[in-house]
Amino acid sequence: MQNYNDFILTRSPYYITYSATASLFDYATLDLWVWSGDKTTPPSTKNFSLTSYKARTSDNSLYFQVNDYINGFLDPQISDNTYFTGNTASFVSTEAVWVKWVLKSYKLSAGVGTLYQTSTQSGKPATLGYGYVTDGYNPTLATSSIINQSDRFGVDTYYHYNVSLNTTTNQSSQLFTRVNSTPANNLCLGDLNFYQIIFLNKWGVFDTMDFSRKSTRSISINSEKYDAYRTRPDIFSQYRGTSRIYNINANEEWILNTDLLDDYNNEVMEQLFLSDRWWLYDAEKQLAYPVILTDKKFDEKLGVYEGAMIQWTLKFESANNKINDIR
Template structure:
């Protein structure tokens, strides 16, 4: 089934001899395909030189709300449309429905009109760099993928059968070797309803017993088998951070930052000068210049550690993403990437590739939600 990657325009073009007008009935909805078809848009356009073009991507995108609370799940939409042609001003019959799947993805300029991103694997990189003992979360298109297989030294350790469906929230499957949304042993205990009590003995246990080990993942898709190589990174000195973002396929994807981080706080206030005179005198301990309101914004500077050059495309998509989150102390918090430029690094020019990024927490430090 064709896709609409709604961050890019999606054009429906109709041409016919003596075409004067086209009506379109457009449905954008969630739930079960066809059965839950509601939310009708009626569009009309007059022909120019016997051609009519509708752009429906902008309408579709209004219904693609990306959220992330630590659990990997994406709600896509169904897009059904049919058209009626007017030939020399006389109305014909409606065509049969064209059925599409709406993704919050996009194409690049060189991908031309109506980009599809039609791979079963919904990420661009075939090398996965992750924290040791953290799950590898793999987004796949359930309409194009049948199985995901994990191997260690050429031996099978786990396999997962991917099934599609007619439900809008089942079009992307996040296959993982762990618990959805749990990156550490502590997270997995809490997600399972337990109470985590840390100790040196428990830390030693966690170091010795991790999630099932693997170094290769195979994705069986309609276009063949895709091989992913996994690089597990152990970091003992710095606190690693994970950024989750919406990539060009409209799927959630992770990037780990393993090295030094710095946190800063900037504040902003509104002041006024007040009268502190009382009976011809004033108290020198009182503020003449008084703060009316004050709040702060926190920023985090992160360093990736050394990454393969193939990850340049992933960092590009993170920079272009409109929705990013960071996990801190088992909480998923919204962030925005700051800075308007990004310089690509290569092995030839830079030898070892390390990126430094600044992120702004997407909320005020003092809770002022009213």
């Protein structure tokens, strides 16, 4: 069983601490296992082994920062469009992994370490979440209720999910339970085309924001120009150009607008800005695109009269070129 405060949020520093009476140890080692799947079956071989020595003989604690080692095992991706249009969300890889560690301390004598203590922590969950500075040391989930649609705005074409922690599962892919739920402020737009952005929120969990008002799509073309130098008059032709364009490609950009939103959605929007991955879903084409948020400044409107509604305008660009050049 796991509680919400067991989680490691790996975009913020996470420290494993060893403490004991200073005179009883000189250094400590940490063996680390990271895996997905069943909590009860960690890999037979550890992924990392770290060692830390005391800087002063009077030190009674040693610290191991481990979040960067866990990050490489987390790469949540959507697998198709069913997250947006189906009752069951679908992902290429899960939002969470398991972490196990074995912490050992040693006392040095004539240059040889003698084992003093051993402690083991197994099956601790981790996500690509983060904490704010105000959340303090080793931030974790704040509650078992991760996403609640009761104060959200949403378009009725899409599925929206309440997300909560599954405290009884041993499977990393089932740590978050999703239940289809209609947002409290449900918008019916008929056949109008609009977009939805899916992103990883503060807790490292897939979240969504609907952009239901006017949008603009543009394509920026990039290329290289080459001017050929002709020295053979026998191939001269007024219909043959001396300038050629090479390495032509294009990038798509979207300017999206939300509906008028209340203050509650400011926090959701702030988490969208602070995310490190986004996807855009085109309802008309029923296609999802990996995108990048190009806006770098979050302007929260404060001091507006009570009950005021705010519209957000954001710019995204495709994370892939228009012409497939993925190698």
